[in-house]
Amino acid sequence: MTIETKYNIGDEVWGATHEEIWSGRITAIIIYYAFGMSRIDYKVFVEEEMHFTFREQDLFPTKEELLKSL
DSSP, X not given: OOOOOSSOTTOEEEXXXXXXXXXXXXXXXXXXXXXXXXXXXXXXXXXXXEEEEEEXXXXXXXXXXXXXXX
16 A cells, blocks of 8 residues: 655745644654555654654645745
């Protein structure tokens, strides 16, 4: 079985939380697989020593794409 990810470790991504836009680097990819379904989460280094986990659909490759989605 092959699972394709949208982003790779080291990629810069953009996201928004609580009306705040931020960018960060992917430090880990977490793949959940059960009952024939999969979910991909990414651990993102956002601020100094701050890592957060986000679902793939909540991340964007550029600030422009993020702004279009809001």
